[in-house]
Amino acid sequence: MGSSRFLGLYITICVLAFVISKITIAVLCYRRWQRKQLVIQDRFSDGKLVLFRSPKMKSLKPNSFLKKTMKLTSKDRIGSGGYGTVYRLTINESTSFAVKKLRRETTEQDRGFERELESMGDIKHRNIVTLHGYYTAPNFNLLIYELMPNGSLDTLLHGRRMDKVLDWDARYKIAVGAARGLSYLHHDCVPHIIHRDIKSSNILLDHNMEARVSDFGLATLMEQDNTHVSTLVAGTFGYLAPEYFDTGRATTKGDVYSFGVVLLELLTGRKPSDEAFVEEGTKLVTWVKTVVQDKKEEHYVDDRLGCNRMDEINHAFIIALMCLETDPLKRPNMLEVLKMLEEIKPDHLGHNSQSFT
Ligand SMILES: Nc1ncnc2c1ncn2[C@@H]1O[C@H](COP(=O)(O)OP(=O)(O)OP(=O)(O)O)[C@@H](O)[C@H]1O
Numbered sequence: 192m193g194s195s196r197f198l199g200l201y202i203t204i205c206v207l208a209f210v211i212s213k214i215t216i217a218v219l220c221y222r223r224w225q226r227k228q229l230v231i232q233d234r235f236s237d238g239k240l241v242l243f244r245s246p247k248m249k250s251l252k253p254n255s256f257l258k259k260t261m262k263l264t265s266k267d268r269i270g271s272g273g274y275g276t277v278y279r280l281t282i283n284e285s286t287s288f289a290v291k292k293l294r295r296e297t298t299e300q301d302r303g304f305e306r307e308l309e310s311m312g313d314i315k316h317r318n319i320v321t322l323h324g325y326y327t328a329p330n331f332n333l334l335i336y337e338l339m340p341n342g343s344l345d346t347l348l349h350g351r352r353m354d355k356v357l358d359w360d361a362r363y364k365i366a367v368g369a370a371r372g373l374s375y376l377h378h379d380c381v382p383h384i385i386h387r388d389i390k391s392s393n394i395l396l397d398h399n400m401e402a403r404v405s406d407f408g409l410a411t412l413m414e415q416d417n418t419h420v421s422t423l424v425a426g427t428f429g430y431l432a433p434e435y436f437d438t439g440r441a442t443t444k445g446d447v448y449s450f451g452v453v454l455l456e457l458l459t460g461r462k463p464s465d466e467a468f469v470e471e472g473t474k475l476v477t478w479v480k481t482v483v484q485d486k487k488e489e490h491y492v493d494d495r496l497g498c499n500r501m502d503e504i505n506h507a508f509i510i511a512l513m514c515l516e517t518d519p520l521k522r523p524n525m526l527e528v529l530k531m532l533e534e535i536k537p538d539h540l541g542h543n544s545q546s547f548t
Contacts, residue, residue: 228309228324231257238328241305242335243312248323251282260326260333263290269342272392273427274409279338288323291334308334311408314380318372320395320405339403341396344453348391349462359498361400362457366507367532368402369394373450374525376407377443384408387441389449390430391456429463429474434519444519447528451514455479458507460493476515483508506535 231240231253240257242248260280267278275293282288304327311322326333341347344365347357357365376384386393386407393406432448435441452463455475461467463475482491488508489501498504510531516522523531 228312229253233257233261233326233328236261236328238326240324240326241308242324243309243322245315245321245323247286247337251286256282257326260290260335263292274406280335287338289336289338291336293332293334304332307408314376314384314407316372316375318368318401318403319375319407320403336405337403339395339405340398341400343392344394344396344402344457345390345392347396348456348460355400356495356497357457359496359500359504362496363503363507363532363536364400365394365396365402366454366457367529369404369453370450370525370529370532372402372404373446374529376404377446377525383443385441385443386446386449388427388430389446389453390427391453394453432519433517442519443524444522447514447522447525448519450525450528451511451522452476454507454511454514458493458496458504458511459491460495479508480512480515483512503535507532510535 228244229242229248231242232238233240240253240260242251242253242256259282263278263280267280269277269279269289271277275291278290278292280288280290305325308322308325312324315321320339321337322334323337324335326335341355347355373386373389376386384407386404388406388409389404393404395403395405397403430449430452432442432445435445452475455461456463459475459479461475465475479491482488488505492501492504496504510528513521513523513531514528
């Protein structure tokens, strides 16, 4: 009798200990999640602002942040792309953000969409544009990014900006930075991330002219929402790997191909969608393959490179062509591309080849 009472007491204590430990774990997880992000409900537009906590966000007053975000107008517009319009949000003299207003036609609030954004917010790397938070309301969504003061590589290479000429050293640094960011997404993130839309307008430049890959995860995100008007699901014509046209499947090797196109753009200063190619019935990649075969690279490098290091430039052409192999299996992966690029100028980058922020 005594031993069965003891057994009953023993089982009760075990069950209680189990339940208490589960509750404690749940409370700790909830607190950790709360510490990671700040959620502000917006009663006016039935929306919700979520800011991911980081040193930069620490000093911000969330309500005034929300007010300023809601007051963005066309005067604050930086530009627009396939996914929506980008605005500059100025909080004070030293703090600004880039806010991307996504086109959204459905009114459904999707928790999967938010989860995707939360994992995008966890990605922190010095060659990737940080997502600081998001705003979601029944009719629109905003993504809050770090503002890149030097805009996009596309604008610097092909736009009318005369104030900044990118010489060979600057372009080399951009190529290595972009390769490092992409290699981080492919090889260091779990699960790995396929960008799906690598192009010069998605490579932004920070105050040091260091490359930052932007818009990662957006193709997947918008596919879920199913509102991005795109002929080919994701990716931009001129940058897409040939196999994508057959399979429609995005792969890391597809990103490697697109990166190869960006490298060619850096070397030749020509856009993959250059009308001259269309008129000649060719495209940047086919054209460069012939140039390299005929060993005529020096006639086609961008004059603005201002460099007599043709050995380095030829080396970069070879890496670009490896990325542009028609057979994806023959292309190197991004870690290999990064290593080959770093070998072009081992002394130049020797002191800062570390991958993480
Ligand atoms: N974080 C940012 N900081 C500064 N400028 C940005 C930022 N994000 C985007 N921009 C600028 O906003 C403009 C539009 O960018 P967006 O990413 O919407 O379009 P895109 O990359 O040109 O095209 P797509 O949407 O098809 O990828 C570009 O000129 C880009 O330079």
